[in-house]
Amino acid sequence: DTGVSQDPRHKITKRGQNVTFRCDPISEHNRLYWYRQTLGQGPEFLTYFQNEAQLEKSRLLSDRFSAERPKGSFSTLEIQRTEQGDSAMYLCASSFSSSSDSPLHFGNGTRLTVT
Amino acid sequence: TQLLEQSPQFLSIQEGENLTVYCNSSSVFSSLQWYRQEPGEGPVLLVTVVTGGEVKKLKRLTFQFGDARKDSSLHITAAQPGDTGLYLCAQRWGGSYIPTFGRGTSLIVHP
Numbered sequence: 735d736t737g738v739s740q741d742p743r744h745k746i747t748k749r750g751q752n753v754t755f756r757c758d759p760i761s762e763h764n765r766l767y768w769y770r771q772t773l774g775q776g777p778e779f780l781t782y783f784q785n786e787a788q789l790e791k792s793r794l795l796s797d798r799f800s801a802e803r804p805k806g807s808f809s810t811l812e813i814q815r816t817e818q819g820d821s822a823m824y825l826c827a828s829s830f831s832s833s834s835d836s837p838l839h840f841g842n843g844t845r846l847t848v849t
Numbered sequence: 850t851q852l853l854e855q856s857p858q859f860l861s862i863q864e865g866e867n868l869t870v871y872c873n874s875s876s877v878f879s880s881l882q883w884y885r886q887e888p889g890e891g892p893v894l895l896v897t898v899v900t901g902g903e904v905k906k907l908k909r910l911t912f913q914f915g916d917a918r919k920d921s922s923l924h925i926t927a928a929q930p931g932d933t934g935l936y937l938c939a940q941r942w943g944g945s946y947i948p949t950f951g952r953g954t955s956l957i958v959h960p
Binding site: 738765767769774775776777778779782784789790825827831835837838839840841842843 | 951
C-alpha cells in the first residue's frame with residue numbers, strides 16, 4: 735500500500751505531556767499538509783510544507799505546536815504541554831504540485847485524547 | 850472571512866431515497882472539490898469541479914457547480930448504506946495551495 739500513513743493511530747496522554755505524531759506521505763508527493771478535525775467539524779488547516787520548507791502556518795496554531803519535514807519526505811507534528819482542548823483527530827495529507835487543484839490524499843489520522 | 854457553508858448539517862434517510870447536499874460561499878470559487886470521509890478514516894476525493902455550470906456524474910452521484918461559481922450541490926440517487934459518511938466540500942481561494950474545508954454534511958443511510 736503506497737498511501738499516506740500516520741502513526742500512531744491513537745494516543746492518550748495526560749495534560750501537560752508532550753506528544754509527537756508522524757506522517758509518511760506518498761513518496762512522489764512534494765506537498766504535505768497537517769489538519770486538525772474535531773467532532774462535527776471539517777478539517778481545520780494547521781500547516782503546509784513544500785518539500786522541506788514550511789511555507790504556511792495557521793494563525794490559530796499555538797506556539798506549543800511545531801512541525802518539521804527534515805528531508806522533504808516524512809513529517810512530524812509535536813504538541814508540547816498538551817491541553818484538553820488539543821483532543822482531536824490530526825490528519826496528514828499529501829499532494830503533487832502539478833496544479834493548485836491537485837487533490838489531497840489523506841492518511842487515516844491520529845486520534846489524540848488528552849485527559 | 851472566506852467561509853464555506855454546507856447544508857444540511859445532518860441527514861438521516863432510508864435506503865433507496867434521493868438526497869441533495871449543498872456547499873455555498875459569498876466568494877467566487879476558482880474550483881471546488883468534494884470529499885467523502887468514513888468514520889475513523891481520512892477524507893477521500895470524489896470530484897473536482899472547475900467550470901461554472903459544470904455537471905459531473907460518478908455512478909449514482911451527480912455534482913453541479915453553480916453558474917456564478919459560488920455554490921455547488923451533490924445529489925445522490927437511490928442512496929445505499931455504503932453512502933454513509935461525512936461529505937465535505939473544499940476550496941482553494943486565490944490560487945492558494947491550501948484547501949479550506951466546510952464543516953460537512955453527515956449522512957446516514959439506514960437499510
